[in-house]
Amino acid sequence: MADIISDAEQAGFANDLTQSNTLGDSVKAYVQRVRGGDMGALPSIAGLVVLFIVFGLANDRFLSNLNMANLATQAGSIIILAMALVPVLLLGDIDLSAGVAGSTGAAVMGLLIVDHGQGWAVAVVAGLLTGTVIGIVTGVLVAKLGIPSFVVTLAFFLGLQGVLLKLIGEGGSVRIDQPVISGIANTNMSVLAGWIAAVVIIVVFAALRLLQHRRKVAQNLQHQPLAVVIVQIVAMAVVLLGITLILNQNRSVNPNFPIEGIPYVIPLVVVLLIAWTFALGRTTWGRHVYAVGxxxxxxxxAGINVDRIRISVFMMCTTMAVVSGIVLASYGGKVSTASGGGNTLLYAVGAAVIGGTSLFGGKGKASNAVVGGLVIATIANGLGLLAQASWINYVVTGGVLLLAATVDAISRRRRSATGL
Amino acid sequence: MSDTTPLLQLRGVNKSFGVVHVLHDVDLAIYPGQVTALVGDNGAGKSTLVKAIAGIYPADTGDYLFEGEKVSVHGPKDAAALGIEIVYQDLALCDNLDIVENMFLGRESKNGIVLDESTMEAKAREALKSLSVRTVKSVRQSVSSLSGGQRQTVAIAKSVLWNSKVVLLDEPTAALGVAQTRQVLDLVRRLADSGVGVLLISHNLTDVFEVADRITALYLGRVAADVATKDVTSRQVVELITTGTSSDLDVAPRPSTTV
Incomplete structure (x- = not known):
């Protein structure tokens, strides 16, 4: 180590620290970042804790195992839609049509199964492709013609509701009772499979983090202290095992029919989270999305084809929105003419922003959608249990969205003031 | 010195936008290991000339020679492929990315489809080291936390990283304080000393006289003079910039067709 330091000093590069030395230093640096306005997911995690305490005290059933599983499945479609929106928000754009586009894709899937007798796999692919096409058209209009994304997607929001009406028929709905599709939100993994999956994920995560740490130390690259890496691994293990433990309990009110295990929607969210995190954080495409934003x-x-990045982002967003639409259809058992409309999209935008993705572009992560989606779903679920009138639900959710956007705007201003 | 082949040479370049004839028969040469200053008043055509070199607005007529060979440059990618790096006035860095990410933007190293962060970080650190940059705390620092001088440094270091042969600097000290200007000028000198051909576009004659080996003055889209810095005084250069000629300077104003 000694010769490395002297080497660095000779080159006049002594200030380039490759490591903030101790756990204490890292904590201090983190506190400094937060105070400087780089809060990330902190407000939403704090908010989630507060919401759990408040609803837990207000209603006995809120913290019950049954409700926790309900909450997870309710949050599923919101989280997936929010995750779809994160890259669009990273560009500083917005996709107001994602909710309706998702349900249009889900309707195409449903109709292929019900009316045309197709298998679920073919139907799902067709649904996803519907989303891809809508996304490409949106992206081309935004990138090539330069129409603000707000206007293009507002037009699609209205237009696609018409398409949905035409596909399904006035006042009708498409029943989703195909076992695989319906099973996403309504069936559970076996208890054993749940435990195995949780342990495998933890072990793989820990191994990857430790290997990465060792490589960075070996090559003298900038890295976090080992203690921080271990804290991250332990925290992740505790959360994952905790969730698995709760969901693997029998939550049935009827002793004759036990309900236990992790709802399939959770592993779906986990897989999508890993995929998006990888795409945004570790690939050239992801790097370019951040750069354009x-x-x-x-x-x-820098030679990046900005238009192509923009089109690809809208394409991925709408395709992923169809996944969310399918989950929503699975949860509700149908695709109706109102599916994906109303507040679906604003819930998802709210989720991403509450989770720490900036509306101004350039800042955000796929994991923001998960925390933010849980906050939104918790509000809806908790207020529902308290049997409040639905107007309160709207007002509170709107207020939370506004609060998140305010936090975003203020922290952005502080960031530019402190230069973080 | 001038008898060595210029790294980059423009001969008789013309450029019009509609009826506006912006560049008239412009000749320009950039030599290895030298800082050539491009001076001129607002509207003299400096930016257009830079953009012609960069391939953003390819010239209408005239020759573009690189290392003595005629080449055609039709876009920023062609210029980059030749080894020409342009550091723009408004810096063109992404605030939300860190130093390493900015230096490799658009040219990321990869392992398969995964970004190769280790290689990129090591190379970026090496490039900054070779320029004796001592003010940057960490190469993983976000660019938004850097001062104006540091940002300029990162932008210039990018050209070292890519082994550029010619570096065009558009007003690199325009927004900087005294100490930061000092740093950047030192950096420009070191860059040239390493054999790179540097074109420095600047309004600030103090800067120009400090680092430039040659001065090319533009006046209303024409080259008013192309002289060695040691042969002229600051007053003469001001005259060249404002009137296109200098009474007591031994350079003939170039014949011009009346507009």
Whole structure:
């Protein structure tokens, strides 16, 4: 180590620390970042804890195992839609049509199964492709013609509701009772499979993090202290095992029919979370999405095809929105003409923003959608249990969205003031 | 010195936008290991000339020679492929990315489809080291936390990283304080000393006289003079910039067709 330091000093590069030395330093650096306005997911995690305490005290059933499983499945479609929106928000754009586009894809899937007798796999692929096509058209209009995404997707929001009406028929709905599709939100993994999956994920995560840490130390690259890495692994293990433990309890009110195990929607969310995190954080495409969101002109000068990035982002967003639409259909047992409309999209935007994704572009992660989606679903679920009138639900959710956007705007201003 | 082949040479370049004839028969040469300053008043055509070199607005007529060979440059990618790096006035860095990410933007190293962060970080650190950059705390620092001088440094270091042969700097000290200007000028000198051909576009004659080996003055889209810095005084250069000629300077104003 000694010769590395002297080498660095000779080159006049002594200030380049490759490690903040101790756990204490890292904590201090984190506190500094938060105070400087780089709060990330912190407000939403704090909010989630507060919501759990408040609803837990207000209603006995809120913290029951049955309700926790309900909450997870309710949150599923919101989280997936929010995850779809994160890359669009990263560009500083918005996709108001994602909710309706998702349900249009789900309706195509449902009709292929019900009216045309197709298998579920073919129907799902067709549904996803519907989303892909809608996304490409949106992306081309935004990127090539330069119409603000707000306007293009508002037009699609209205237009696609018409398409949905035409597909399904006035006042009708498509029943989703195909076992695989319906099973996403309504069946559970076996208890054993749940435990195995949780342990495998923890072991793989821990191994990857430790290997990465060792490689960075070996190559003298910038890295976090080992203690921080271990804290992260332990925290992740505790959360994952905790969730598995709760969901593997029997939560049935009828002793003759035990209900236990992790609802399939959770592993679906986990897989999508891993995929999106990888795509945004570890691939060139993801790097370019951040670059375009941060400074589109700089990205263009660096030789990045900004239009292509924009089109690809809208394409992925709408395709992923169809996944959310399918989960929603599975949960509700049908696709109706109102599916994906109303507040579906705003819930998802709210989820992403509450989770720490900036509406100004350039800042956000797929994991933000998970925490934010849980906050939104908790509000809806908790207020529902308290049997409040639905107007309260709307007002509170709107208020929370506004609060999140305010936190976003203020922390952005603080960031530019402190230069973080 | 001038008898060595210029790294980059423009001969008789013309450029019009509609009826507006912006560049008239412009000649420009950039030599290895030298800082050539491009000076001129607002509207003299400096930016257009830079964009012509960069391939953003390809010239209408005229020759573009790189290392003595005629080449055609039709876009920023062609220029980059030749080894020409342009550091723009408004820096073109992404605030939300860190130093390493910015230096490799658009040219990321990869392992299969995964970004190769280790290689990129090590190379970026090496490039900054070679320029004796001592003010940056960490290469993983977000660019938004850097001062104006540091940002300029990162932008310039990018050209070292990519082994550029010619570096165009558009007003690199325009927004900087005294100490930061000092740092950037030192950096420009070191860059040239390493054999790179540097074109420095600047309004600030103090800066120009400090680092430039040659001065090319533009006046209303024409080259008013192309002289060695040691042969001229600051007053003469001001005259060249404002009137296109200098009474007591031994350079003939180039013949111009009347507009």
């Amino acid at each position: 941060g400074n589109a002109e700089a990205a263009r000068r």
